[in-house]
Amino acid sequence: MHTDAEISFVEQLCLPFLRTAQNSDGGWGFHPGSLSRVEPTCWAVQALASAEAREPAESESVARGFGFLHAEQLPDGSWPSAPGEPSGGWVTSLACCVLGAAGEADPIERVTTGLNWLCRDWPRDSSPWRRLLARFSSQREIFPINNSYRGWGWTPGTSSWVEPTAFALLALERAGRKVSASLVTKRRRLAIALLYDRMCPGGGWNCGNPAVYGVPGEPLVVPTAFALLALRNESQRSEITESLKWLEAQIEKIQAPGSLAVARLCLTGYGRTSTANAPEFRSLLARTEFPNNVQVMAWICMAISTKYDGHRNSTLPWLFRSPRPDCNPRAGNFTGGLSS
Amino acid sequence: MRTSSLIPSFQRPPSSVVIRRAANYEQDLASVIFESLAVFDLPVKSKTVLLKPNLVGLDPLGVMNTHPAVIAAARECFLRLGASHVYIGDGPAMDRDTEAIIESVRLREYAGKLKGVFVDLNVDDVERVALQTHASRLNELQLPKTVLGVDFLVSMPKLKTHHWAGVTLSLKNMFGVVPGSCYGWPKNVLHWAGIDRAILDVAAVTRPDFAIVDGIVGMEGNGPIQGAPKASGVLVFGTDPVAVDATCCRVMGLRPERIKYLVGAGTLLGHINSFKIQQLGESIASVRNPFSVLAAFQKLAE
Numbered sequence: 001m002h003t004d005a006e007i008s009f010v011e012q013l014c015l016p017f018l019r020t021a022q023n024s025d026g027g028w029g030f031h032p033g034s035l036s037r038v039e040p041t042c043w044a045v046q047a048l049a050s051a052e053a054r055e056p057a058e059s060e061s062v063a064r065g066f067g068f069l070h071a072e073q074l075p076d077g078s079w080p081s082a083p084g085e086p087s088g089g090w091v092t093s094l095a096c097c098v099l100g101a102a103g104e105a106d107p108i109e110r111v112t113t114g115l116n117w118l119c120r121d122w123p124r125d126s127s128p129w130r131r132l133l134a135r136f137s138s139q140r141e142i143f144p145i146n147n148s149y150r151g152w153g154w155t156p157g158t159s160s161w162v163e164p165t166a167f168a169l170l171a172l173e174r175a176g177r178k179v180s181a182s183l184v185t186k187r188r189r190l191a192i193a194l195l196y197d198r199m200c201p202g203g204g205w206n207c208g209n210p211a212v213y214g215v216p217g218e219p220l221v222v223p224t225a226f227a228l229l230a231l232r233n234e235s236q237r238s239e240i241t242e243s244l245k246w247l248e249a250q251i252e253k254i255q256a257p258g259s260l261a262v263a264r265l266c267l268t269g270y271g272r273t274s275t276a277n278a279p280e281f282r283s284l285l286a287r288t289e290f291p292n293n294v295q296v297m298a299w300i301c302m303a304i305s306t307k308y309d310g311h312r313n314s315t316l317p318w319l320f321r322s323p324r325p326d327c328n329p330r331a332g333n334f335t336g337g338l339s340s
Numbered sequence: 341m342r343t344s345s346l347i348p349s350f351q352r353p354p355s356s357v358v359i360r361r362a363a364n365y366e367q368d369l370a371s372v373i374f375e376s377l378a379v380f381d382l383p384v385k386s387k388t389v390l391l392k393p394n395l396v397g398l399d400p401l402g403v404m405n406t407h408p409a410v411i412a413a414a415r416e417c418f419l420r421l422g423a424s425h426v427y428i429g430d431g432p433a434m435d436r437d438t439e440a441i442i443e444s445v446r447l448r449e450y451a452g453k454l455k456g457v458f459v460d461l462n463v464d465d466v467e468r469v470a471l472q473t474h475a476s477r478l479n480e481l482q483l484p485k486t487v488l489g490v491d492f493l494v495s496m497p498k499l500k501t502h503h504w505a506g507v508t509l510s511l512k513n514m515f516g517v518v519p520g521s522c523y524g525w526p527k528n529v530l531h532w533a534g535i536d537r538a539i540l541d542v543a544a545v546t547r548p549d550f551a552i553v554d555g556i557v558g559m560e561g562n563g564p565i566q567g568a569p570k571a572s573g574v575l576v577f578g579t580d581p582v583a584v585d586a587t588c589c590r591v592m593g594l595r596p597e598r599i600k601y602l603v604g605a606g607t608l609l610g611h612i613n614s615f616k617i618q619q620l621g622e623s624i625a626s627v628r629n630p631f632s633v634l635a636a637f638q639k640l641a642e
Contacts, residue, residue: 030463030521039521081522082482084468090524124532154524158532161524163436207434207525213503213634215566220398220435256440288439292455295463296439 006304009282014301015051018044021294022061027068028294038072038079038091040294041065042098042319047298050305050317069095070110077113078121081155089155092118093167097319100174112178118152118168119183125159126150144211149194150187161208162198162223165191166230170320195227196239203242219243221250221259225266229320232269244270252277257284261299268306269316346472346544346608355580355611356380357587359622362556362575365402369413369575373552376577377417379620382550385422387491390429390459391415392548394497394513396565397434398444403559403569405445406498410554410575412450414496415457428454429486430516431461433526434565438462459486462520473544475604476537478529482522487546495548495581499558499574499588501567504535506599506637507592508564509585510551511543511609518542536601543581543609551584552577555591560631572629574622582610583617590614593630594640 021028021044027036028044045065072095073079078088079095092114100111124130126147134147151165169191175184198208204219205227211217224247234240247263254260260278267273281300302317358376362369391414393406411428418426428451432441438460448454464484471478487493497513505512515530515538523529530538553576559567574591578584582605586596596602596612606612633640 029465034465037521082466082468082519085482085522089522153528155522155529158528161526161528164524212566213562215562218398220437221440222435222437254440255443256437259437259440288443293439293460293463 006281010051010301010304013282014297014304015048017297018048018294018301019061022064023068025068025071026064026066027072028065030294031292032294035083036068037082038069038095039081040298041068042091042094043295043298043302045069046098046317046319047301047305050302066099069099073110073114077110077115077117079114087156088117090152090164090167092121093152093164093171094319096171096174097167100171101319101321108176111174112176115171115175115179115184118171119179119187121152121156123150123153123160124157146193146197149190149197151191151194159208160191160194160198162195162205163207163226165194166223166226169195169230192231192234195231196237199227199239199243203239203244203246205243219246221247221254221263225262228266229269229316232320235270244272248272252279254279255284256288257281258293258296258299260284261296261303264303265299265306265316265320268303269320349607349609349611349616352580352611352616354616354618355578355583356618356620357576357578357580357583358620359587359591359624359627360575360577361573361622361627363573365407365409365556369409370416372575373410373413373577374417374420376575376621377421380550380577380579382421382492382579384418384492386424388489389418389423389426389492389494390486390490391418391426391494391496392487392513392516393428393430393554394500394508394516394564395430395432395438395441395445397432398441400444401569402445403557403567404498404500404565405441406496406554407556408445408447408450410552410556411447411496412452414494414552415451418494423492426457427459427486427490428457429459429461429464429484431464431484431518431520433516433520436462436520436525459484461487461517462525464519466519466522469545471541471545473541473608475540475544476533478533478538478541481542481545482519483545484517484519487517492550493546493548494550494552496552496554498564499553499555499570499572499576499592501560501563501592501631501633501637503562503564503634503636504531505539505601506633506640507585507589507594509553509588510548510581511585511601511605512539514542514546514548515539517546536604539601540604540609543605547609548581550577550579551581553584553588555588558592558631560592560633562634568632570629570631572627574627580610580617582606582612586612586614587617587619587624589640590624590642591627591629593628593642594633595642598640 021032151160495510502508555574589596
């Protein structure tokens, strides 16, 4: 549960920090004064909007953030991870999530082209040719994974990994009629299967290596939280229960504010609100001297702004919400965001 | 950024590598490191220095990452040598929460406050840079401005085996400067480019000026993450990272001339031939301590 002290922490420290860290081009860098990038801009926009109920004055910041994201989109519909990067990458999913769920009319076309790019972005490791080669490779003993499942990589033409696959799944939940429904269904099915295949023994995820040379992989907080958020419509599955249990057990041990924020966000989204033993954000930040990280501050805002009111999903930041039942993907609308 | 031309090894003078014994992390490492640096007369006075340790992931047992005692002692020594600022920076490959890794290795306990000192290279401002070599097909990479802007770059790896490359030492350690915010966690594009080839390209464009290898406790077997600790009790130093890595291999009981990327590095980046490396301090024979390797790398053993 969020205490008054936490809410005041967000209002007095986190939100002013994010507000002043916004660059003149409307975007955010990873640190105040650094060049605007798509990823921190997405997180900052989402964080400011999540807190908007208490801070309506943030709207202008959010609108300027959208403006930066619009300007950064590449002609093929993707978004680049850094200025000057000629091709898009995993941040395309994040941008589609943020713009698509905002419910604005203008971004719909942009999101559609972004989602189409995502659907065309197949990982290279699991192509039919690669799968054939893998059948004769000694590496199949090293990595016990099912390479018929296919998710997304961090960059095009590489392998599937947990976090980019999770964000692509979240983005594709909002695919409208201009994106092939059968292709979306196929990609989501393969990607969900991939996430379960890459889960660590006993629950949780790391980057995507459940075992190497027979040694089980150790799960990590951030990929576990994002994978769980992407799979939140499957909460009855035993893998989800196991992974939530693992994540809950980590809460007391987490030593960094970023991991704590993402873990709390995820657990609150699943209605697991007993985070009483979690460290305090304020003390973690004071100890770690890292109050200059835009992404971490945005995650903290989102974690504290998220409340569980008995309806799973209802107050998660829009990026992680399922589209509302009244959102008709065939009509091409992407609502499901701010007003609920 | 290193813009000078690469010099073929046959035109390079011999390199010096210093091996020093250090039994554990509790001893006075700053003295050992300072004496070793003095051998090289390093041009760091009034210069900015970046120490690039190997911080891979959460490591409460202190086996996987460069030990913070070595990092802190090295920082103290470069400041004593007159460096204007000594940064510590890395971009961990497996976990995007660098702060969690710093906490797990207890870097602050050893190095003091990190504000203005530590740079998370995964989220630093970046610049797209053309590679000077074309061992892989990467051609260009986004690289952190901190790495491109410092005067003196020090690679500080852990003495470890690596399940893809054979060993991970001062050259492979430079993968850590490639930013995760551009290429992900892990930096998979480097693997697709061919690890051995990508090591050469990244090392050639970043060109560490100095290497300090933490071999007090290394890692053998299924490194760089899941291997077993290997107490070797050495620190290895040198201005030629290739010669340092070749020496480390010999300390580990491995043959550098059978490690693909070291052979390539030996043509343009430094020396691997023992007759071109002047060993100072302890002899290799006196500290040699064979590391176990995975079956796929048995051919590397001497």
